[in-house]
Amino acid sequence: MDPRFYQIAFLASFLGLGIVFRDFSVGFSQILVVLVSALAVQVFAIFKYRLAWASLRSAIISSLGLLMLIRTQSFKLLALASALAILSKFVFRFRGKHFFNPTNFSLAILLLVSPEVWISPAQWGEEFLIGAWIAMLGILVTHKSLRNDVSYSFLGFYLMFLWLRVSYLGQPHSVFFHQLNSGSLLLFSFFMISDPKSTPDHRYGRILFSGLVAVVAYWIKFKLYNPNALVLALFFLSPLTPLIDKLFPSERFEWPTSNRREIIHATSSNFHFKFPSVSNFWVLRILRRQS
Numbered sequence: 001m002d003p004r005f006y007q008i009a010f011l012a013s014f015l016g017l018g019i020v021f022r023d024f025s026v027g028f029s030q031i032l033v034v035l036v037s038a039l040a041v042q043v044f045a046i047f048k049y050r051l052a053w054a055s056l057r058s059a060i061i062s063s064l065g066l067l068m069l070i071r072t073q074s075f076k077l078l079a080l081a082s083a084l085a086i087l088s089k090f091v092f093r094f095r096g097k098h099f100f101n102p103t104n105f106s107l108a109i110l111l112l113v114s115p116e117v118w119i120s121p122a123q124w125g126e127e128f129l130i131g132a133w134i135a136m137l138g139i140l141v142t143h144k145s146l147r148n149d150v151s152y153s154f155l156g157f158y159l160m161f162l163w164l165r166v167s168y169l170g171q172p173h174s175v176f177f178h179q180l181n182s183g184s185l186l187l188f189s190f191f192m193i194s195d196p197k198s199t200p201d202h203r204y205g206r207i208l209f210s211g212l213v214a215v216v217a218y219w220i221k222f223k224l225y226n227p228n229a230l231v232l233a234l235f236f237l238s239p240l241t242p243l244i245d246k247l248f249p250s251e252r253f254e255w256p257t258s259n260r261r262e263i264i265h266a267t268s269s270n271f272h273f274k275f276p277s278v279s280n281f282w283v284l285r286i287l288r289r290q291s
Contacts, residue, residue, distance in 0.1 A: 002256050004057040007191065011064035018068070026067055033075050037082035038063040045090055054255070058102075058197075059086055065103035068187055069231075070110070072117045081106040081117070089197075097252065099241035101195045101234065108235035111228050119184065119228055150194040153207045157214035165222065188230045197255075200241055202248035209244055213237050 018024040042059035045051060062085045070081055085102035092100050110117040159180075166176045193199070193213060200206045213233050221229035 002054065002057065004061060004255065007061050008057065008064065011061065011068065011191065015064060015067055025071060030075070030078055031067060033078045034063045034067055034082045035060070037079040038066075038086050041083050041086040045086070049090070058089075058255070061191075062086060062102040065187070065191060066106065069103070069119050069184065070107060070117060071120050072110075072114075074116050077110060077114060077117055081110050084109060094242040097197070097242075097245075099198050100238045101192050101198045104192050104231055104234050104238070107231050108228075111231065119231065147194045147196050147199055147206060149203050150199055150206045150210050151189045154193055154210035154214055155189050157211045158217065161214060161218045165218075185230065188234075192231075193234055196253040198238065198241065200244040200248065201252050202245070202250035205244040205248035205250070208248075209237070209241065212240070 015024070015026070019026055038059045039056060042056055046053060046055060063082060066078075066081055066085060070078070072078060072081075084106040088100045088102050088105040089098040092098055092105075107117075107119070111119070162179055163176055166173065193210060200209050213230075216237060217229045217233035219229075220226050220232055226232065
């Protein structure tokens with residue numbers, strides 16, 4: 001099964017629980033604006049670039065991620081944020097790979113240019129955070145293609161910096177644990193910085209990238225006193241991904257798809273799209289006859 005189904009199921013359930021139990025300020029009209037805007041841009045890209053219709057799943061994930069984090073009273077800004085998220089995948093590319101996480105890109109741009117957009121990290125609450133941890137880690141177990149090394153290394157670096165700061169200032173350890181009470185931190189770690197399509201291809205590159213993001217996020221948060229440090233740090237460092245890919249070359253991640261052209265390409269290149277050996281022969285033969 002396409003791992004994106006797990007992401008969609010988790011994010012949708014997470015958003016639903018937040019609306020019901022945490023009184024998120026997200027209404028049906030806002031959900032509709034974000035989803036329609038993202039899907040419209042993605043459909044345009046499907047026809048223009050002859051993409052697989054399965055790419056709509058990525059647009060839904062980006063929309064749900066925006067709905068979890070962005071807060072504004074303007075429907076125009078919501079639509080703009082959704083459209084920018086999808087457009088970033090096709091505008092900012094290097095050798096066929098986009099290097100901005102779509103949700104992160106649109107959030108960062110609007111946070112920088114509009115005072116009408118904000119993120120509310122305290123909206124999750126501590127009791128809801130416990131359930132979020134369990135649900136998120138449970139999905140990660142089955143989400144085999146998600147970049148676990150990025151999530152864990154970023155959390156390791158960032159939490160280490162927070163612990164050292166608390167120890168250096170002589171603050172009680174409760175301050176450190178209080179800083180962890182943020183659903184935004186979990187969403188960022190497991191569904192934003194770990195985006196397999198925009199992160200470096202090699203494991204060493206991903207660990208290096210996550211460490212750099214942790215350092216810059218710490219600096220923005222505690223030196224510039226900006227509460228949106230995580231989003232801005234990833235945004236400013238994402239253009240380094242092509243350079244890191246050049247330093248640590250590796251196989252590029254691809255989502256599984258039923259698109260005919262992509263199946264032929266996948267089975268005939270270095271990317272191993274696994275079919276049983278006998279059926280693989282007949283699948284290729286049938287598809288080539290049809291093309």
